[in-house]
Amino acid sequence: MPSALPLGLPAPEDGVLPSAAAEGATERDFGLYVHIPFCSVRCGYCDFNTYTATELGGGASQDAYAGSVLSELALGARALNASGVPARPLSTVFFGGGTPTLLPAEDLAQILRAAAEQWGLTPDAEVTTEANPDSVTPESLRVLKDAGFTRVSFGMQSAVPHVLAVLDRTHSPERVPQAVRWAREAGLKVSLDLIYGTPGESLEDWRVSLATALSYDPDHISAYALIIEEGTKLATRIRRGQVPPIDDDDHADKYALAEEMLTVGGLQWYEVSNWARTPADACRHNLAYWRGGDWWGAGPGAHSHVGGTRWWNVKHPSPYAGALEQGHSPAAGREVLSEEDRYVEDVMLRVRLREGLDTGRLTPAGRRAVAGLIAEGLVEPAAAFAGRLVLTFRGRLLADAVVRRLLPD
Known part of the structure; x- marks a missing residue:
């Protein structure tokens, strides 16, 4: 199940921020995160705020989702203006999830167009979507490129079938190079996400995954140690002894192998878990998070930060859509740091x-x-x-x- 939201102060229905949020705003980058909370299958390790069709329940629809996000973008523009935050174009936009590419590519393009209409985009704006390799086609990737997307981040996770099976990933290893080729042909930069430390994954398995990922010549690779979150299917399987627990020494050995192989493969680390082929290939959206920039987070459970004020939206798509239909902010709470x-x-x-x-x-x-x-x-x-x-x-x-x-x- 998705993790719980933090506690916080009540958030105003109009979304207006404290006056201090505007201080120094022109010196900070401004980005947009769009959360797409839909997945075809819930992976066993995942506690993200995502929902399969059977988990959605009444009052929530993938078909109507883009319209709800458009309403939040309009509310966000009004709220920032009323808060005295100077107008700034978006330097980065990131669609995460979930599986953003479960929505039609035209829906994602429509959201990006609306964001550009509300705030504008810098001439060199970075626009990324996450994607499962089995959720894209050559046509959908061309639609995204034509709409202004610049990057796609594929959830590869592993190249080894038995590791993917433990993670409950739905794609086959053979689909990844095909999706990467389609993205390249569309003119998009490519990032690959990998996970190490899955129960039952040997060091040689991890070596195979790294070598395979490098063979696709990506611009960027993220490699994250698996964390077992309470309440997930994988945590239950470990507790029952069905799969072995994770091991910190194993994580260290696999991180060392990643550093060695990715460096030899022409990528350099720029954050502990991220490597890029050139400085221009680093994920600028995530860098803005790490450097304390401002961003509006749209979608159920999305978190936002502007000038030391942080807030987060209600988690389920139904109350999220309902609040916006009434013209209210979907924020569940906020805090002033x-x-x-x-x-x-x-x-x-x-x-x-x-x-x-x-x-x-x-x-x-x-x-x-x-x-x-x-x-x-x-x-x-x-x-x-x-x-x-x-x-x-x-x-x-x-x-x-x-x-x-x-x-x-």
């Missing part, structure tokens, strides 16, 4: 980037911790002496521990 909250998040996110964290942003206690991190081989000495905290390979393996050292109680 304190300076301390924003500092903690800034350190937690920026330390994961290859560009590193400006040590001048650290508190005195955080700066005092840097010498010990250098001595333990967790951060690059030369970068630290130049005023940037950049993780070594060992530091990437222990990134959470580095953050705890920089944020002492």
Whole structure:
């Protein structure tokens, strides 16, 4: 089942933000995230806010979904204007899910056109959609390209059939190169998402997946360690002893193999779990998250952030659509981040980037911790002496521990 929403303060029905949200807005990028909460099958490891046809229930329809999102985009433009937030064109748009490409390509194109009408797009805007390899066709990808999409991120996850079976993935390994070729022919950049550490996946299985992904010559690869979320089918199977538990040492070995093979394959890490062929191939939308940018999140359960105010929408598509039909914001709650909250998040996110964290942003206690991190081989000495905290390979393996050292109680 999808994870629970956070607690927070009530959100106003008109979506208007505190006046402080407008401060410094012109210095921050503005992006749009569009959540498409539909999947043909729920994967066993997934606790995202997604719904299969049997889980939707009454009052929710894939056919009417684009119309609800259009209503939220119009509300968002009005709310930001009423909040005094300066008008800014979108530098990035990201369609995630779920499986965005379960919707007709024309629906996704319609949403993008509406976003451009409400806010505008920068001339070099990055527009991405996630997709399952079995949810696209040459025709649908051409529609997306013609509408202004620039990237597609395919959920490959693994090239090994028995690993895909444990994850409950529906596509066959053979479909991935076909989908990649279609995307290339349409003129789209291609990213591949991989997962390592699946119960029963050997190191050799992971090597096969990495080699196979590299053979498709993608512009970008994300490689994430599998996390077992409570309430998922996979968590139940592990608890019952039907599949083995995950192992931290196994995760470390597989991360090391990913770094080795992806680097040799011509990709460079720019965030702990992400590698790009060139700096221009990095996912700019995600970089904006990690750098503390602003974004409007449209769709059920989507989270937004503007100038230190964060809010999140109701989770189910039915109440989401119902609120918008009444002209109300679908937000379920919000919070205004304190300076301390924003500092903690800034350190937690920026330390994961290859560009590193400006040590001048650290508190005195955080700066005092840097010498010990250098001595333990967790951060690059030369970068630290130049005023940037950049993780070594060992530091990437222990990134959470580095953050705890920089944020002492």
